[in-house]
Amino acid sequence: MRSLFAQLALLATFAFADDITVYTDTALAAGWENWSWSSDIEFAATDLFEGTSSISVNSTAYSALSVKLEGTFPDYQGLRFDIAGAQPDLTITVSSSVDGTTSANILLSTLSTSITPDAFTSLLIDFRNLPGTGAALGNGTWDRITWQAGGNGDIYHIDNIVVVESIVIQPLFLSAEPLAANTIAVTTQGDVDFSTLAVSLNGQAVKVLNTSAAYNPVGTPSKSITYLTLAKPFVPGTLAITAANATFNFTLPTVQYASIVQQVSVPISPFIYGVNFPTSAQYVQDLGVTMSRWGGNAVTAYNPAGQFTNAGNDWYFENRVADPPDADAWVEWVEGAGSGTLLTVPALDWVAKDATSYSYPVSVYPDQQSTDPFLADAGDGLLPNGSWVSPVPPQTRAYTPWNSSMASAWLQGLANKPTMVTIDNEIEIASNTHQDMHPIPMGYDEELARVLEFSKAAKDAIPGVKVAAPSTCAWWYYWTSDVGYTDNAAHDNIDFLPWFLAQMAASEKSTGQRLLDFLDIHYYFAPDTSSNNDTAKALRLRMTRSLWDTSYVDESWIGSDPQNHQWNPTAVELIPRFRTLIDINYPGTKLSLSEFSSTADTDITGGLVTVDMLGIFGQQQLDSATYWSTPDELGPIGLAYWLYRGFGVYFGSSTAQVNLASPNPDTQGVYAGTEGGKLTLVIVNKNPDTPIAFDLANLPFGSYFVRHFGGEAGIAKWQTTVTISSTNYIVIPAYTAVFLKQN
């Protein structure tokens, strides 16, 4: 078959004598071993091939074609291969069997989305610019390459696999965009010639006053950015930037009027810049993480005695060693890195008894819908028709008893005390996530009783600890229990969380002890944006309005069938709504979102949504928030945290008033911070292809530290210093978030 060469417009490859061939025909090349698993692999397939044969692969869920060199390839620059298949859902990694290091996951879809079954597509991974993040693979004792299937398995052919010694970078101007008052941000690769660059505004040439030194972010070194200062500020009209063989044209829009009032400000809670399970102390410091949560479905079964847990229905109800294993050590290093901690206390009647048991053995329940591809005896507990198997397994198969005295003893024994605890995680849906442990649907009364009991135990064990509960998973369960509407009816038709707050208030009234400091909920946007097409991206970017906007009818089922007894029920207006419910039912309680998400961790729009959300959290005075799950430090979500908090340069400790003449929250967000009289601004432009511009009254003139990501400049940590001497036309490029901090 003829090969269909992918357009590798930016890269030219040359075969060097020292390239390492992994596979050409018939068999793996000398020195390469087959370390694949759970896959049917034919190394001399002749149904589709280049040369005389190819490798055909049929992998079950999460299994892989994996090859290992007897030796290492530490300093090579890339991996080339030809692949054919119906756009397989593969994840490629380079790893070291010597020290266990593994590269970031490289999704095949970030290399190409047009892989077809009947012809090969040639692909090249540049180790200095990994697809997805632009990160460098870095030096390592690399010896293994793995193509791992997704959850549905994958069938494909692969041919001509080569580890490439050298990739020649062609000098190119990649982008040039207007930024702030009179700066042009130019991204380049290779050794370009800036003398070829010219700028014109409304047909008139504009002089470039100076050109900064090129800046390469350490995490993504393959591209660099250079900032040009123009002799004249931007004005509405046509901006053209030409350089060598590249042209970048923009229509600079009509200005929007805004004013910043630093004197009118409210404090920002220090805990809103949080994540779940940060990866390292360095990560906490790089992103300025202020709150870290030990949470999720698996922690419900956390047994501190053996450091075991159970995955619940996330993975075949299997026990395993917890990851991380030791909550005490986790609190120690996270707090040592400068973050607060939010530790989940299990509050059901069981925790994992060991690292190996599982609840639904096929040997006991032969007829199950699916089984663990790596452990054939472990089933998912469902019959092929989707109903649970019966009888319910004995809890003792995988678990050992747990209760509030054991929780108290554990917390008391911790050498390192958390800032806050939550009483378990989403236990209102335990009859599904932990069906083996708690098969009976949880009602209002049981959930309240567990929170009261375990909160008391936690407060007795750790004087002064703050308690957050009940960590409810989603909108439906904010208002109704797993038992259903009969449970609402049995509680005077009061929706669940308002009822819960009132009961916690009543408890304080009768005992004198506050057992709820933070009302903790999880918030996931309800509209479906999974198609990730242009319509879905625009929806994702505007649905941040559901966090605050009382006039925003939710663009999901909530907008038509709100399923509660609340006021204005089709608008989520999350933060103001819960603040009001707290004021009515249990004043003084704080509000926490221990899980929230942008819905798109690897897409630039997810990063822009997160920037918008972090701005809203400050402006709306949310008290604590931790992203689910761990943002990739180099990905769009990590960059949103970096924008506000990276490397010790912070948005202010208070949020200042922003007045917009024509607010347009669907497509832009403007947030001001203030501290010690110095102003910070974050502006996010959610338009995919048009810049926006503001006349910013009261923006002080002078020197500003600028950070930005997105737009044509891509997902990278770009930063510079600019001097602003006119504030009547400040430009933010398309799909870009900008941070400006007064020096």
Ligand SMILES: *[C@@H]1O[C@H](CO)[C@@H](O)[C@H](O)[C@H]1NC(C)=O
């Ligand atoms: C390579 O490994 C896979 C998975 O273990 C196995 O099915 C296949 O037979 C092996 N092929 C060769 C040629 O060893």
Ligand SMILES: *[C@@H]1O[C@H](CO)[C@@H](O)[C@H](O)[C@H]1NC(C)=O
């Ligand atoms: C792939 O393997 C599965 C079993 O694991 C089998 O049912 C299926 O027919 C195979 N597909 C092809 C194209 O060989």
Ligand SMILES: *[C@@H]1O[C@H](CO)[C@@H](O)[C@H](O)[C@H]1NC(C)=O
């Ligand atoms: C990686 O190895 C190459 C070649 O040995 C060397 O030039 C380079 O400095 C190393 N890079 C790092 C980050 O250690």
Ligand SMILES: *[C@@H]1O[C@H](CO)[C@@H](O)[C@H](O)[C@H]1NC(C)=O
């Ligand atoms: C470029 O010129 C501007 C305006 O004079 C000045 O503020 C800025 O510091 C200069 N930048 C560099 C890198 O010299």
Ligand SMILES: *[C@@H]1O[C@H](CO)[C@@H](O)[C@H](O)[C@H]1NC(C)=O
């Ligand atoms: C960009 O603008 C320049 C100057 O106005 C014009 O000559 C050129 O055709 C434009 N290019 C594109 C691609 O629109």
Ligand SMILES: *[C@@H]1O[C@H](CO)[C@@H](O)[C@H](O)[C@H]1NC(C)=O
């Ligand atoms: C663009 O210019 C660079 C030199 O800056 C040159 O190497 C390259 O071949 C040119 N590309 C095209 C498509 O003309």
Ligand SMILES: *[C@@H]1O[C@H](CO)[C@@H](O)[C@H](O)[C@H]1NC(C)=O
């Ligand atoms: C599935 O099959 C079981 C056993 O035959 C039956 O009891 C159950 O009602 C079925 N569930 C559905 C949803 O049909």
Ligand SMILES: *[C@@H]1O[C@H](CO)[C@@H](O)[C@H](O)[C@H]1NC(C)=O
């Ligand atoms: C918890 O279990 C232990 C051991 O069985 C028991 O001694 C203790 O009384 C129990 N505590 C509660 C609150 O039930």
Ligand SMILES: *[C@@H]1O[C@H](CO)[C@@H](O)[C@H](O)[C@H]1NC(C)=O
């Ligand atoms: C694009 O996304 C929207 C919003 O999620 C969805 O309603 C629509 O069906 C999608 N269109 C296509 C062609 O997938």
